[in-house]
Amino acid sequence: MERLTAHYLVETPLPPEEAAATIAGEQSSGTFVAVPGETAGLKARFAARVESIAPLETVSVPSIPTGRAHASAHRRARVAVSWPLENFGFNLPALVSTLQGNLYELAQCSGLKLLDIDVPASFAAHFRGPRFGIDGSRALAGVADRPLIGTIIKPSIGLSPAQTAGMVAGLAGAGIDFIKDDELMADPPHSPFDERVDAVMRVINAHADRAGRKPMYAFNISDEFDAMRRHYDKIVSAGGACAMISLNSVGLAAAKKVCDLGALAIHGHRNGWGMLNRHPLLGIEFPAYQKLWRLAGVDQLHVNGIANKFWEPDDSVVRSIASCLAPLHNLPRVLPVVSSGQWGGQAPETWRRTRTVDLLYLAGGGIQAHPDGPAAGVRSLQTWWRAAAEGLTFAQAVAHYPELAKSVEKFGQKK
Template sequence: MERVTATYHIETALPVAKAAATLAGEQSSGTFVAVPGETAELKARFAARVERITELDSVAIPSLPTGRPLAASYRRAEVVVSWSVENFGPNLPTLVSTLQGNLYELAQFSGLKLVDFDVPPGFAAAFRGPAFGIAGCRRLTGVTGRPLIGTIIKPSIGLSPDQTAAMVKELVEAGIDFLKDDELMANPPHSPFDARVDAVMRVINDHAQRTGKKAMYAFNVSDELDAMSRHYDKVVATGGTCAMLSLNSVGLAAAKKICDRGQLAIHGHRNGWGMLNRHPLLGMEFPAYQKLWRLAGVDQLHVNGIANKFWEPDDSVVRSITACLAAEPLGKPLLPVVSSGQWGGQAPETFRRTRTTDLLYMAGGGIQAHPDGPAAGVESLRLWWQAATEGLDYDQSLARYPGLAKSAAKFGGPL
């Protein structure tokens, strides 16, 4: 049988080989004590295998509490474990239960993080994955040769449908490619979902009829499953092209159910990601995270941004972009969504570090708070990216394009 392989970063007071065996047993056929039914034949077919152990350093203090007396030292290691696909079949929730499950609660570990996992072709073939991906999102927006330029409706909450539509009108007339609801805006009493979709799509459709350019708007359909389906239908009926899901809020199975419909590009917002990743020895790394959502069918996925407003370092952001753009699984890369405190001035460093324009580059305040208004904010981002792809750094961009000085004065200095 084909096997799924996962890599973990662990910390333990036990000999590493013993801790790795505990991990493999807990997540397959074993339990805390031998049981009669776990025969040699069953173990040969279903038990997880420890494929490789690479011991790293040791520390004196545990990274996480274990509920046990302190040990003399805690060993760290990279451990690779594999499972037969027969253990779970083409079932993403059970795959997650296998890869993670109770591992974070085991007293044998004072630190454990899922770094990455790989699925065999036969397993991946059971999933369609992204229906649109990078090429489809470019086709829907008509954007080639540069990043898609996008923004988030701000303030995040409080605007009525008509107020939202008025802001959208100004932005689409400025030539923006992509807009989205904030993750806090879904179907509140002050801005009912259907009314907001009707108001916004009237503006977008009218602009498209007049100019031929149709902006993509990601309406936040996140809700209970039946409500999400109704919201999805509403977006389709009004000519929309995108729906947004708060992935960690709705869950893997619900997201896949929506993605499987295949009529709209799915914008995956990862709000809540910090609780899965921020601790260096707890949770999971982004390469594993994006594979789960890629298999579920998400087309676009947030990756933070260079010099972002959150805790995440630039190296981590670059790794996330690289992970989204990798072909596998399914040979269907995701469109990385660069956001979080972005404005045009980060474009030169973003391009220098990634060498790609296959991005959705989003700025909320970085567009809407431009001194000359949102239209100037959109144009500023385009011009910063033009300078970036010409190979100019921050200072060189300002020297060649003096019009960028206003955004630099408003939003910040050199990175």
């Protein structure tokens, strides 16, 4: 039987070998005391196995409380644990329960973070993965050799369907590739979902008739599943191409069910990510996180951005982008969505650090608050990325493309 391996960062007041054995036992056949039926044969077939332990530093203060008396030393280590695939089958929620489950409750650990997952080819082959991914998203947006440039409708809430459609008309006319609802905008009384879809798609379809190109609009369908399905079908019938899901709000099972429908590209928003990742010794790292959602079939996934408005360091953002673009057996790659306080000026550094244009580059205020209006904001981002892909530094880009000075005056000092 093939095995799936998870990699953890562990902090423990115990010898790391003892903590690792506790992790393996808690998440497979073990409990705190021997029980009838827990035979040697059963353990040999189903027990988790500690594959490796790499000791790291020792600290004097625990990262998180253990509920036990404070020890004078807490040892850190990288620990790899494997499970036979038959423990959870091809069941993503059961897999997550296995990989994380009660682990964060263990008093034997004063810190624990899931870093990555090694998925066997036979397991990945059971899942279709992203229906559209990078190539399909490019085809839908009609963009071949540069990042997709997108924006978020702002204000986040308060606009009527007609007001939203008016903004979309201006952005479509400026040549934008992608527009999305904010995660706070779902199906509120001031902008009912069906009315918003009708108003927005009238504008987008009319633009496509004139220009021969249809920007993608990601309507936020996050809701209870029956409502999500109705909203999904509404987008399809209106000629839309994309639906957005707040992944951490709806969960793996609901998201996979939507992805399996296969008619729309699925834009995965990770709002709530800080709750899962911000503590250095608790939660999950993005390489493991994106594999779960890629298996579920999400096509586009948020990764934050260089010099973002949140807490996440640039190195973490760069690793996240790389993990989306890395192979995962037969599954298509997921399109990294760069966002959070972005404007064109971050493009040169984003290119320098990642060397890729396989990105969906979102700027809300960075487009809509441009001094010359949203249309100029779209053109500005396109020019910044042209300069970045040409290898120009920030200063060289402004010198070579003088029109970029306006965006620097508006946004540069904020960064």
